[in-house]
Amino acid sequence: MPKRVDHAARRQEILQAAVRVFARKGFASSRIEDVAAEAGIAKGSVYLSFDSRDALLQAAFESYAAGSAQLLASLEPGPALDRLATLVRRVVAMLAAHPDHARVLVDLWSAGPPLDMAAVYRDYREAIAGLLRQAREEGALRPGIDERHAVVIVAAIEGCLLQWLVDPELPLADLAAPIIEVCVEGVRS
Amino acid sequence: MPKRVDHAARRQEILQAAVRVFARKGFASSRIEDVAAEAGIAKGSVYLSFDSRDALLQAAFESYAAGSAQLLASLEPGPALDRLATLVRRVVAMLAAHPDHARVLVDLWSAGPPLDMAAVYRDYREAIAGLLRQAREEGALRPGIDERHAVVIVAAIEGCLLQWLVDPELPLADLAAPIIEVCVEGVRS
Amino acid sequence: MPKRVDHAARRQEILQAAVRVFARKGFASSRIEDVAAEAGIAKGSVYLSFDSRDALLQAAFESYAAGSAQLLASLEPGPALDRLATLVRRVVAMLAAHPDHARVLVDLWSAGPPLDMAAVYRDYREAIAGLLRQAREEGALRPGIDERHAVVIVAAIEGCLLQWLVDPELPLADLAAPIIEVCVEGVRS
């Protein structure tokens, strides 16, 4: 069944299939053949778009990192703490809206180099630290809050995500509110 | 006089060797032979103490879960929020003191059933929710804080752990303070 | 007006590309795609001229065998041993002049049926045996030389070729002289 025009589209389909499979059984237990079957193609065809099994995880990472970067870049103007609250809401909403992608995160955490999850969280922390600095300039921050809290805010989000990954009963989408309550409202002056 | 009197002790040694190996290369890349070598015994001898490779991870989980339960059970009396702060401090200290065990967590998160990480976090949340209830009875809790914040408090801890796992530059031990600042002091009335 | 008028010419181009590729990396490591790329056409197009990968080697063999046969047929009249010396010179010159074809020989030797390298050498031996017989009739042959020496003469040539294939430092073209010295002059009466 030869001839397909859009190589990028096919690559995308395979990646999405891979993400579904990884979400379902974890990367370690996912076979190339599973991905191919999920994508409705033959085993060998996966290799037309990806060099190796690891390259699939790498691509999943890149896709996730790109989404994160976009999210960080898309904050509209406004009071810093409001923007922070919005950021938290959006991150949680994105994770809740794409549970498959979210479930792959646990594999990205495991993967180590050349995947650079550290960079992703560094970017988050820097963005949040920037918002906190801005909030201080606006006089909106209560004393005693400094940049180290950026770590805690990222932690609150990722920690909720983690608990939900481990226990899908947990209503991830509902957790944006308490995170904001504690991490954003809790630091307002 | 059998060469090895204490079967339990041998099992313990192997488990510890396994944890070191898993911490170093991840469970997925850890071979039974690696564990045996680390323990200074022969490959086949691992099977005298453990039924299978997965049983090693299971045992690592049980060991971690037991440590967590002990930590939760060991809180001395006192004002609830102080006890909460102590809990946070102790959990972070334990993780920082045993980086090998901590690094295995990412594999425990991935593992899925029959490992029940969900139960571990459920227990944490319940303990913390209990402390929050108690704090309310003590009139120490500001309004608007309810049991859902237990999730966020666990999240703050595990999220810091996660960022440290992914980026060991991050000073995990120093993060207890900001966590407490935000999650404990921040909810005080 | 078809894109390609001469199917035979296209076949020839592909065969030559194949010989270059085989010479460079050996038949075993040569992919159809490599041959296609060398010929500047698409993988599938190779199959318009050749039935299979093996057919390429078969064709290379036929081309070599045809060249050999032509060489054997082209001997001008004259004293038999002079003609023999000329034959040796020409074979060596041909091999040295077409190193790519020569390098493919090692794959032809390996290939086994249906390639019939045995026939090629049989033909060489028969031609040389004929020349030796003629030389005897001419009284030019010293006693003790019989048809079995045809094998040795072929061997001297192919053995030099072999040493050159294995060690390209060896100056193949210069070896015609000592071969003739030993195998031709050495049998003169």
Place this chain on the structure above:
Amino acid sequence: MPKRVDHAARRQEILQAAVRVFARKGFASSRIEDVAAEAGIAKGSVYLSFDSRDALLQAAFESYAAGSAQLLASLEPGPALDRLATLVRRVVAMLAAHPDHARVLVDLWSAGPPLDMAAVYRDYREAIAGLLRQAREEGALRPGIDERHAVVIVAAIEGCLLQWLVDPELPLADLAAPIIEVCVEGVRS
């Protein structure tokens, strides 16, 4: 069926099985599983003694090279040309006596680095050149014969081998005599 004492012996058995298989179908068509079956063991067990399929060919080469070196080292004293004749006889006898090893040669010729067949032939040529020099000192060599004839002598042997490999009808063992006639007696003064 565990426990085998002599690892070296097992390695040797496997190597011999491999040589038989390579001789029968050529290295390119020989599967690890074929070798294992020939050795009467399981596929995976081959890897207990050899790192890879290529390592089997490498070992076959080393074995052949060692045999050649031993042959070259074992020449008893005597007139140089007699020793040369003995050498030729022994090489041919060795090849004829171990047809399996001989048939693998065609794969060794193909293999290229890190196999160094060039060195094997270089050693042969040097040994023979030494004998020719000695023969000259002994006054046994007719004029016009120099070291370049060493190439031709090696060629005569290997070329006969080659013709026999390609056409097993050819009586290899009987070819020592004509080789000596032409290459040794033919250079005697």
Place this chain on the structure above:
DNA sequence: GATGAATGAGAATTCATTCAT
């Protein structure tokens, strides 16, 4: 005719597990 995406049989290699010693 050309093309190159798609296929899937096949091969090398790994490694958890077993069990004879």
Place this chain on the structure above:
DNA sequence: CATGAATGAATTCTCATTCAT
């Protein structure tokens, strides 16, 4: 008990060949 050789199922990746466009 302890060992590690032996096993073979499982998995990744390759590539000759086909065929829709």
